[in-house]
Amino acid sequence: MNTGDDRPAPPLRGDERETLRAFLEFHRATLAMKCAGLTDEELRAQSSPPSTLSLLGLVRHMAEVERNWFRRVINQEVDLPLVWSDKGDFQEAYDASKSTREEAFTAWEAEVEHSRRIEREAASLDVTGYFGRWEQDVSLRLVMVHLLHEYARHNGHADFLREGIDGVVGA
Template sequence: MTWTAPDPTRTKPPLIADERPMLQSWLDFHRATLLTKCAGLAEEQLKQRSVEPSTMSLLGLVRHMTEVERGWFRLAAAAADIDYVYSSSDNQDGDFDDTEQADPATDFALYRREIELADAAVADLTLEHTFPHPRRPTLVYNLRWVYLHMIEEYARHNGHADLLRERIDGATGD
């Protein structure tokens, strides 16, 4: 039996909330949106690339966002001593490029786990918490900026995911 991407629960953000819960709810909404774009697709469909020369696929987007979550929340904000999952200094696009032999079930589980670990890593940090990013050590960011950046990053990639999904099976949605 072939694995298919599960359909996630997606909760709309509140219209009124304090800043941190509002940022978290929008981030969670966009995380679930990415998974919604993948829901019901089989492994080969998730690996289907857009058009050459792009190596973008829905699976690649899930793997990329695993790296982005890990990079900003755990490596940068929480200063965790960990490596990236799919990419390295000599293979910076491994998240997108190395999907041919990838196991989507494992990659989706890693993505969900990374979200849990990312949220836990910054739970006790204030939005004013500042830090450099290991790949950009001369710049200083705060956690508020990271939340806003992550929402923007997901919004952009969810647009890509929408186009990829439509190309795969004609499905469109919000």
């Protein structure tokens, strides 16, 4: 598979873990690509009212998602607070009205690195962690598929946001 840009190409015949890992990296790179070349003000530009969604809000949200699923669930860092909310409100990450590219991307990139380390150190995709909201153990496999779902959905939002800022469209 050739992506035609700098994003990593998922393998055409990789094993399960390699394929999940590669598609997750592809989607992480896609979010970064959608934000490339924009100013802080452009990254804070909100979608159509009443929504306050912005590219920077998506980056902040995905930092929380990475942190929650890999560190809090799989790595069992249960007392780890959210990055942008003292009240445990995941929605606060979307409010990027006072955020900067540096702040949001530094947090997101740090969480991605933690996630990569946790995934690589896990013995298998069958490693489990407890997810309190469901009151169930979940596998690393489920976490990686869930993250793929989150990135794919939010990268779709990022497509529309970026097009509304400067007309740039594409994968």
